[in-house]
Amino acid sequence: GIQVEQSPPDLILQEGANSTLRCNFSDSVNNLQWFHQNPWGQLINLFYIPSGTKQNGRLSATTVATERYSLLYISSSQTTDSGVYFCGTLPNFGNEKLTFGTGTRLTIIP
């Protein structure tokens, strides 16, 4: 099945800094989503982005499907951005099983 790798595994930044999280995937995808897992465990959907670029406030994401990677940018980080970020992918072929990377744990220090 499709393999998904996220980097870095851990990131510690000062409040106000910018960050870039990466998601590499091993096969062509029909869907790619970025999620933020809050302290209570809920996966909050940030972006549905199988290709192209999207922006939502301080967050933006770019997926280059032909090169099989996606990037999540967080600008002017706030402490509330802390948590684990996951990318989930759905391959073009096969059952509709969303496959996740192992996540990036982001810690924003005041």
Place this chain on the structure above:
Amino acid sequence: ETGVTQSPTHLIKTRGQQVTLRCSSQSGHNTVSWYQQALGQGPQFIFQYYREEENGRGNFPPRFSGLQFPNYSSELNVNALELDDSALYLCASSLGGARGYTFGSGTRLTVV
């Protein structure tokens, strides 16, 4: 529109017991998927239901079973609980996976 709701939020069970977790899908979504997330790991796919039929299954033993009801809500049943079943169980609904998944807040199961 209502989101995905799961119940209960927390549960403690004894090894060998059986458990049922419940999920109500987002309004208009006809597909429900279940995921298990162990501590420090990404969510792992258990199975998916579409129109009340199982539509794909991950690498989980048969003691993990499920149902989907005509209103698209779903249950996850786990028999003969083992200590390693302790995890966060997440439900996601979709209208075809290519259109994106919406997740619930999860049920945290502890097996003692």
